[in-house]
Amino acid sequence: xxxxxxxxxxxxxxxxxxxxxxxxxxxxxxxxxxxxxxxxxxxxxxxxxxxxxxxxxxxxxxxxxxxxxxxxxxxxxxxxxxxxxxxxxxxxxxxxxxxxxxxxxxxxxxxxxxxxxxxxxxxxxxxxxxxxxxxxx
Numbered sequence: 237x238x239x240x241x242x243x244x245x246x247x248x249x250x251x252x253x254x255x256x257x258x259x260x261x262x263x264x265x266x267x268x269x270x271x272x273x274x275x276x277x278x279x280x281x282x283x284x285x286x287x288x289x290x291x292x293x294x295x296x297x298x299x300x301x302x303x304x305x306x307x308x309x310x311x312x313x314x315x316x317x318x319x320x321x322x323x324x325x326x327x328x329x330x331x332x333x334x335x336x337x338x339x340x341x342x343x344x345x346x347x348x349x350x351x352x353x354x355x356x357x358x359x360x361x362x363x364x365x366x367x368x369x370x371x372x373x
């Protein structure tokens with residue numbers, strides 16, 4: 237069971253908007269190697285681990301990745317907070333703004349949305365851990 241403390245693991249307090257930077261950081265939120273994929277990768281791979289200790293470690297890592305997801309989402313939100321549609325367009329985020337406004341949507345910097353095809357879960361501990369290493373490069 238998880239406990240949510242309702243505070244960020246590390247405080248984030250960005251004072252100036254910067255949608256151009258947000259365009260790059262959004263990939264860490266929902267890109268192929270972003271925090272959504274990382275959390276679901278570990279939380280799914282835990283079932284294929286050979287013992288309870290290995291399962292528990294992957295469970296802990298997966299929940300930690302959810303905390304990272306919250307922090308990255310907060311960064312993207314603060315970088316775009318109050319930005320006009322015109323400014324979003326100027327910074328290359330016009331299509332993003334059209335579809336999502338100033339919401340934080342899981343997608344790669346290239347614009348394609350996150351999907352589960354970006355993670356591997358084989359049920360083979362060695363293969364799964366190799367995939368984890370590759371994704372956390």
